Amino acid sequence: MSAPAVGKRQDRSGPGTSRLLAVHLRIADVLLRLVQLHALWLGWTLRGGLVLGVFPATAAVAAIARRDALGRTAEGSWGELRRDFARHWRGQFRHANALGWILAAAGALILIEERVMRAAGDGAIGVFVAGVLWMLGAGVAALGVLVWPLAAHFDARPLAVIRGAVVLLLGRPLAALAPLGAAAALAAAYYLVPGLIPAFGVAGPLWLVTAVLLRGGALPAAPAAAPEPR
Incomplete structure (x- = not known):
């Protein structure tokens, strides 16, 4: 009588063990993906001389993260991923630089004004x-x-992408706070464990924000037109 009972317990534990193993393998795949994307981000940022390379590299990470979040991950070698990243980098070069430098200029202007006001007094x-x-x-x-997942998801000009991000932030604050909170949590993890930064870098928060936006329904799963590498 005891042998069948043991057999039943083993049968019940089989699927659970398989699911646990599948979860572990999925986590390992994601971590490897982030390491690869961060390495590509560093390489192509340097390829553009930092100033002209950082924003297209960020856009390329967002484009691949979008594909991953939609379940369209391309299975292939490191070389294929590198070529795919390069296509996105080149295809989004002008668009990403315009988008990034508009926001950088806005941030610099605010920082300068804040320092001027601080020097003027504390009334x-x-x-x-x-x-x-x-x-x-x-x-x-x-x-x-927020702009990079939106830029990867919609074929729109830089100012239109920024306007869309503003609409998302002000019009749907709860939907915007979820990815921002996820990015903040990962930033806190980076602060507590600095060794995560050279491993995952920009790719970690950007991949996470893109996944939360798409899987949380803040962005439509199938936009009318999404930018493709040229």
């Missing part, structure tokens, strides 16, 4: 303006996180 008006500038700076930082 009531100065404190109020400084608070407004801090809020604007936080908004620009949030836009800097």
Whole structure:
């Protein structure tokens, strides 16, 4: 009587063990993907001389993260992933640089104004303006996180992408806070474990934000037109 019972317990544990193994393998695949994307981001950022390479490399990471989040991951070698990354980098070169430098200029302007107000004194008006500038700076930082998944998902001009990110941030704050919170949590993990930075870098938060936006329904699963590498 005991042998069949043992057999039944083993049968029940089989699928659970398989699912656990599948979860572990999936996590390992994701971590490897992030390491590969971060390595490509570094390489192609340097290829563009930092100034012209960082934003197209970020756009390429977002494009591949979007494909992964939609379940369209291309199975292949490191060489195939590298060629795919290169196509996105070249195809989004102008668009990504325009988008990135618009936001960078806005952030720099806010930072300069904040320092000017700090040097001018700490009166009531100065404190109020400084608070407004801090809020604007936080908004620009949030836009800097959201624009890349949107740029990868929609075929739109830089200003239209920024406007879409503003609409998402103000019109659907709960949907925007989920990916921003995920990025903040990962940033905290980077702070607590600095060794994660050279392993996952920009690819980690960008991949996570893209996945949360798409799987959470903040972005449509199948847009009318999404940018493809040229």
